[in-house]
Amino acid sequence: MKFLLDKQNRLFFLSIATACFLLLFFPLVFSSFCRNRFGLLLLRQKQALVSSLLADGVSVEALARALRNADITSEGVDFLEKAGHAQKFDSILLPFLEQAGMQTAVFSLLLLLLPAALLLGASLLYFMRRQRIMEEAIFSVRRYIEGDFSCRLPDNGAGSLYVLFDSVNRLSTALQSRNESLRHAKEFLKDTVSDISHQLKTPLSALHLYAEIMQNEPDRPETVSEFARKSLQSLERMERLINLLLKVMRLDAGSVSFEKKRCVVSELAHASIRDLKTRAMLEHKCLLLQGDLQETVFCDAQWTQEAIANLVKNALDHTREGSTIRISWKRSPAMLRLMVEDDGCGISPEDLPHIFKRFYTGRGPAKSPGIGLGLPLARAILEGQGGLLTVSSAAGQGTCFTLSFLTES
Template sequence: MSFLQERGARIYFTAAAGICVCFLLSAVLFGASQPYSLRTVLRERELTLVTALLEQGVEPSVIAHALQNHQVSKPAEELLSKAGRGDGEPVWLPAPVRTHTVKVLLTAVTCVLVLSALQMTAAALFLQARDRQLDEAAAAVTRYAEGDFCRRLPRTGLGAQGRLFAAVDQLATAMQAKSETEHRAKEFLRATISDISHQLKTPLSALQMYIEIIAAEPENPKTVRAFTGKSLTSLARMEGLVGMLLKLARLDAGSIVFAGEWVSVPQLAGRASEELLTRAAHEGKRLTFSGAPDAVLYCDPAWTAEALGNLIKNALDHTKADDEIKVLWETSPGMLRITVSDTGEGIAPLDLYHIFKRFYRAPASGNTPGVGLGLPLARAIVEGQGGTLSVQSEPGAGTAFTATFLTKL
């Protein structure tokens, strides 16, 4: 009887049961009252018979004896037949009996009509309430289809209708989450396209200007060489931007499967800094490494070296001559930390909450090279392998990025 779990169904069922009980009680009371009514009718009939017999001069003792008799004789039946009161004669009822019968029928019909009216009223109220709930549900579903999820379906209990409404609400919640996700994706795509356009605008404008200068002075080898080099630099910048975007897009789409293997951490650090050592020496910055020589990490070596290289490059971008960039790895039971720290300019506290956002560049970056994709890419790679990337910084004292990986005990 799961339908009783709905409030409306419980009320209707209770009302119907109450009306049935009223029917039963009415029948019992009606049946219990019939002997008294019948006794009254029979007494009135006996009084008319005794009155008639007394008027005919019949002795009272004979009448009293006749009233006490309960046996039926053949001559009595023949006498009633001759008087027109036999079984084969048309139905007849004495006046008192007819009056009593009419009262009984009127009482029975009245009770049936009243209880039936109550039953129909209860059914009408129940169906009206159910119809109102269904109208509200239909209106809510229509709003869901239009993208409005502010209102929910009415709660009617745990019955079939309640379970149906709950299932529709769950579907609406899923639709709302999907709609919000699509909205965020569209906003992210719009912002990304805007950022890409902004980032590509500068090198494209510079490249156009360089080509115009070269075209204007083709006979000047010095000018051609100088601006050819600048053109190649702009092209390399655009290539790096597009490459990072493609990597982030593959990571977002989940199309990259990290191939895990045991890698020596010193070799991993060397691979990550291989192309950056020359730059550090050229800019007069010290790039050092320290940690256990036998430390190993289970990871994808190519992608992890990419993330570590982005952290080192970020440190080089935000330090000046004679500053130090230090790569340190530490092992502990079940964990390995790789920290890239520097003694550079540091990061302002307000900027710490945004540095992992794509294309974000702190106001203090100024003319520092970069497009704001290295740190987001590094974080995506580390987190994609089950690790975490955190940052600590103090303006004027330096910054430290720490990549933490879980290791097998």
């Protein structure tokens, strides 16, 4: 009986039930009407008979005895048959009976017309309302197909139809969200391809130029050596760009499965800066580690090392000669925090909200301009493990990146 939850279904069902009740009540009303009408007809027939007999001189006593008599004799039956009043006779011979029959037919027709009109009117109203609702639904669905999700199906009623409309509305919301996601993905892909083309165009142009110089001056070893070194730098930049881009895309695609385990923080930090010590030494910068040597953290060691290394490289890119880059860590009851601090040029307030955007390199001075993928990659790695990467900085006062790992219970 779930269909009765719908208000229109309830009204339609109530109309049909009322019509059926009236049809069931019809035989009682009809039989009562027929009994009264035929009783009146019989009375009028007797009145006409008595009036005729009195006019012919029949005594009142004889008429009274005849009216009280209930016996049927063969002589009486034969007389009536000769007069045409047999079991099969023409109703014209009894005008009162003809009139009563017509009245009974009219009354029966009127009595049946009421439930029929009620049923027909209720059905017509029900189907008109249903048609209007369906037309609105069709219009809304067509708008959905065209990509316009501003209209909604009516879902403020009860019943299966409104449950269906509510499901369609939810589906349209999901489709709208998916369309928005696809639109943003297309825009991001377009911007990414443009950025990658721009990032690769610079080293490729440089390589082309260096190759032409080395080809035109083969007899000058110093020139060949210098531009060979520059060619290697451009190739290294391209390689780093491609590697970082592949890692970011893997994280975006969800194809990275983080294998978290208990790691010693000091060993993690040492492994992260192993490949950067030579650069720091050549640039006369100090890499300093501070923290409890026995402290541990629950994380994916390889990917976390990648995140820390990117933050340290970013610090090397934005510090002067003689600067100190400090990697420290401490535990609180809820989490372990690992900080990568430097005393470099800092990040301007204009750049700070954008530093985690891909290919954003900022407007501050940098000895070695970055690619703009290291910080987004570091944040994606932390968030993929349920952690958090935050930054605090002020122009000219250095920068501090904080990696927060929740304490495993």
